[in-house]
Amino acid sequence: MALYAELHRHLGGSVVPRILWGYLQKNHHPLVEQFSDYAAFEGFYTRPRNSLEEYLELHKLVEQVQTAETLPYFIYRLLRGAYVFENLAYLELRYTPYLRTDANLSQSERIDQVEKIVEIVHQASRTVEYPIVTSQILCLHTALPYDVNRAMVDVAANLSHAVCAIDLAGSDRLYGERMDEFVDLYRYAQSRGLKTTGHLYETPNGCHPDLLPYLMRIGHGIQIPLHYPERLPELARNQQCLEICPSTYLKTGALDDISQLKVVFDRCFEAGVDIAICTDNAGLHNVRLPFEYENLLTFDIISFEQLQACQDAAFRHAFAWRYGPRPATLLHDLLQDQRGVGNRLTASVLP
Incomplete structure (x- = not known):
């Protein structure tokens, strides 16, 4: 039974190692020749990196094989695993x-x-037989010029049946020199009615308060409770939700130990700031969302009550969920109704 919502998952980092290796082998991709066997590939693909920049290089590996022709293949397997x-x-x-466009074309042709x-x-998301509500978030990118990013904002606004929001991704070392540009893009996105999230305050390099007012949700944002807790009341007033991805911070070196997240959760709960627990790059981490939940509980970072609050927050802040409470609540109410009927029937036959 499907119960959970995932708000922060990258298409490039969502392909689990076994699926990617199978595709590379089946298509005789040159990458296969770089590894002696699957174990060597998995070890390379999932090992921790020294920085966010080094970690992001892995996305390029997947982006080169996620083309117009192959995307349905990867999306089917992604959604099948997500549901099952x-x-x-x-x-x-x-x-x-x-x-994901043809790199051999000109910039204008690729924009087209x-x-x-x-x-x-x-x-591809609609033709899968697994009943998952899906939507897309288009990522503006720090490695791309303004014209390309603005064009993606326009596509997001024009294809609202498929896209629920925009994001800002890429190396946060490049944010500062282009912050005015990104603020302008977010203002433009809001003028076109788009919802917004963005990778911000993930690492010490990504702490840019100028962009905060334009985000409905904050991708990661762990540096705020860790080093700028005075900003938490403002986030609570603005109902901005943090998208926390526990495994990511160990893979990128943003945190040394998962126990450091306890401060993040404690301060956010104390300030009334919502958190949605996410995977970010489930394939690169070789983990799934229930494992993220279990890990946080096992290391006493959150309680079961706090976990439920985070699960509720994920549906509450989901950009394209239009069905009110999360499925677990609907099931609970249904069971309560059934028990009520059962109790009434039992009472009617008792002497």
Whole structure:
């Protein structure tokens, strides 16, 4: 039974190692020749990196094989695993569609292909037999010029049936020199009615308060409770939700130990700031969302009550979930109704 919502998952990092290796082997991809066997590939693909920049290089490996022709293959397997192994009822997939276009074309020709990529992802998500509500978040990217990023905002606004929001991704070392540009893009996105999230306050390099007012949700944001807790009351007033991805911070070196997240959760709960627990790059981490839940509980970072609050927050802040309470609440109410009927029937036959 699907119960959970995943708000922060990258299409490029969502392919689990076994699926990617199988595709590379089946298509005789040159990457296969770099590894002696699957174990060597998995070890390379999932090991921790020294920095966010080094970690992001792995996305390039997947982006080169996620083309217009192959995206349905990967999306089918992604959604199948999300439903069968993760009990997901809702999934927002984020990615930069421009980076799935034909790299042999000119910039303007690639921009023209962006809409096609978004529609391919949309149709592939709809033809899967697994009942998961899905939507796309289009990532603006720090490695791309302004014109490309603005074009992706336009595509997001024009294809609202497929896209629920925009994001900002890429190396946060590049934020500062282009902050005015990104603020302008977010203002433009809001003028077109788009919802917004963005990778911000993930590492010490990504702490830019100028962009905060334009985000409905904050991708990661762990540096705020860790080093800028005075900002938490403002986030609570603005009902901004943090998308916390526990495994990521160990893979990128942002945190040395998962126990450091206890401060993040404690301060956010104390200030009334919502948290949605997410996976970020489930394939790169070789983990699934229930494992993230279990890990936080096992290390006494959160309680079961706090976990439930985070699960509720995920549906409450989901950009394209239009069905009120999360499925677990609906099931609970249904069972209560059934028990009530049963009790009334028992009472009617008792002497």
